[in-house]
Amino acid sequence: MNSCSPRPIVVVKSRLPSHCEECDARHRSVCNAIGTGDLDRLAAVATPRHIEKGETFIEEGQPAGDFFNITAGTAKLYKMLPDGRQQITGFAGVGHFLGLAVSDTYAFTAEAIEPIELCRFSRPKLRTLLDDFPLLEKRLLETACNELVAAQEQMLLLGRKTARERVASFLATRRAEASLCGNHGSTITLPMTRTEIADYLGLTIETVSRTLTKFKQEGKISLPSRDEITIKDPSWLTTTATGEDTASAFI
Amino acid sequence: MNSCSPRPIVVVKSRLPSHCEECDARHRSVCNAIGTGDLDRLAAVATPRHIEKGETFIEEGQPAGDFFNITAGTAKLYKMLPDGRQQITGFAGVGHFLGLAVSDTYAFTAEAIEPIELCRFSRPKLRTLLDDFPLLEKRLLETACNELVAAQEQMLLLGRKTARERVASFLATRRAEASLCGNHGSTITLPMTRTEIADYLGLTIETVSRTLTKFKQEGKISLPSRDEITIKDPSWLTTTATGEDTASAFI
DNA sequence: CGGGCTCTTGATACGCCTCAATGCCCGTGG
DNA sequence: CCACGGGCATTGAGGCGTATCAAGAGCCCG
Numbered sequence: 278m279n280s281c282s283p284r285p286i287v288v289v290k291s292r293l294p295s296h297c298e299e300c301d302a303r304h305r306s307v308c309n310a311i312g313t314g315d316l317d318r319l320a321a322v323a324t325p326r327h328i329e330k331g332e333t334f335i336e337e338g339q340p341a342g343d344f345f346n347i348t349a350g351t352a353k354l355y356k357m358l359p360d361g362r363q364q365i366t367g368f369a370g371v372g373h374f375l376g377l378a379v380s381d382t383y384a385f386t387a388e389a390i391e392p393i394e395l396c397r398f399s400r401p402k403l404r405t406l407l408d409d410f411p412l413l414e415k416r417l418l419e420t421a422c423n424e425l426v427a428a429q430e431q432m433l434l435l436g437r438k439t440a441r442e443r444v445a446s447f448l449a450t451r452r453a454e455a456s457l458c459g460n461h462g463s464t465i466t467l468p469m470t471r472t473e474i475a476d477y478l479g480l481t482i483e484t485v486s487r488t489l490t491k492f493k494q495e496g497k498i499s500l501p502s503r504d505e506i507t508i509k510d511p512s513w514l515t516t517t518a519t520g521e522d523t524a525s526a527f528i
Numbered sequence: 529m530n531s532c533s534p535r536p537i538v539v540v541k542s543r544l545p546s547h548c549e550e551c552d553a554r555h556r557s558v559c560n561a562i563g564t565g566d567l568d569r570l571a572a573v574a575t576p577r578h579i580e581k582g583e584t585f586i587e588e589g590q591p592a593g594d595f596f597n598i599t600a601g602t603a604k605l606y607k608m609l610p611d612g613r614q615q616i617t618g619f620a621g622v623g624h625f626l627g628l629a630v631s632d633t634y635a636f637t638a639e640a641i642e643p644i645e646l647c648r649f650s651r652p653k654l655r656t657l658l659d660d661f662p663l664l665e666k667r668l669l670e671t672a673c674n675e676l677v678a679a680q681e682q683m684l685l686l687g688r689k690t691a692r693e694r695v696a697s698f699l700a701t702r703r704a705e706a707s708l709c710g711n712h713g714s715t716i717t718l719p720m721t722r723t724e725i726a727d728y729l730g731l732t733i734e735t736v737s738r739t740l741t742k743f744k745q746e747g748k749i750s751l752p753s754r755d756e757i758t759i760k761d762p763s764w765l766t767t768t769a770t771g772e773d774t775a776s777a778f779i
Numbered sequence: 780c781g782g783g784c785t786c787t788t789g790a791t792a793c794g795c796c797t798c799a800a801t802g803c804c805c806g807t808g809g
Numbered sequence: 810c811c812a813c814g815g816g817c818a819t820t821g822a823g824g825c826g827t828a829t830c831a832a833g834a835g836c837c838c839g
Contacts, residue, residue: 356684359772364687366680377673384677414665421672422628426635428679429617433607435686436615436730440795471818479687481796486819503804503818521610691827722786732828737787754785754836 302348306372310416322406323396328389335387343397344376350393351468354385365477391468435479443478444488445517464507553599557623561667574647579640586638594648595627601644602719605636616728642719686730694729695739696768715758
């Protein structure tokens, strides 16, 4: 869920297996469970691959044979209904590990919204790795738990929040993630379109757009460009995200 | 998420630590990662406890010191907004393991909607157990992944499904879970109230009630009692749950 | 047989969706 | 350099689905 790719996007050279030590994902991914001395073991079972923007590399319902670790770029993860409605369940950035489903088919589709570099692991190869590095399994459990917490937060958003609260929550989360990545400025850069934001928040593109316009008119944000948003009032954002601003005093 | 407690509820005698082998959760929980010969090790670190209906045993935001394994009854897991709106993120039944959050505070509240029997593990004690039984950690990762898949499915429901589809999905899921527990009848028993169903589906109690009434009028279900629902047309249920019944031909 | 609870049903309001048009940005080619 | 076109975003008008507010019905239990 943490998409920390630098902007503007520069050409990223494909990472060879032997380059695990200099990988951008090295320190923010589960890979950090493996000591530098054993990195060649990891590199031996990881196949690097490049994914174009718009290309899907995991498809819902298809046999789940591989796992992926993103080393550059961002993907959207989504589920679809037969009539085409879709729900984005999350965005996967650098360091994100994908394909954890125990089931034999993938539960969601993953599509690149920026050019992606990733490492592919086959199921049996990952298994041997897990057997040799118990710490790796611990790290996977940790990340799964963190994603579970994020999923519950998203359920609260989708089930109970208003459009205003959803958009504010989205901006607050994006800003918090940017901070984690070392970017403490008040301007956030969005790799996704309005449509993708809408599909993530359970809204329509028009509602997202109208809500952002309203925030701008209220002086809380500004929109320097299509993919940039400047937060002018951070504390307002967090209170709006949870509805505290409209909540009348509750005794 | 699997609540398989028999109805009507009979008095369940508190399970002493040494009784792990005859525990109802023994074979459907992570406990099955521990061989029968080592059960005394498990029993030694598990503190059995009884929870009354309506009592909470995990509170959102409180320090996360313990883990729980439910051996009888059902709990609702929910998050709340400052103004009182709440979203139930899941129901935890027999065999469900709770408290997996890596963070130092709980991410949700757990409240018994039926009388509950559970085993409590302190954080350090679970850690030693995990170190001694690597298989247990594998099982925890499996269950976390399964919950993640369920959470994504619920996000699709909350973000993109209509009230009709939500209620149909809920009934379909409940029926599937009952089947897993050996109950293959077409009547499902609900341990939760209409309000709780509404808070789980992101709806109001009135909408849930109206939708069920409509399904009854259409001859798809019948409502023998307050907490029982008979599915008269299972295939209709699954198509309605995904919107296939209203989806016009998409070329 | 009443009291309190949950559930059901009805009337109305409102937030978001839908449909449709316009505007903006940017790459392309004359 | 500017006209053109395509994609994406914004804005507007109107409709629909679900929420809200308000009774009334059914059920359980004393």
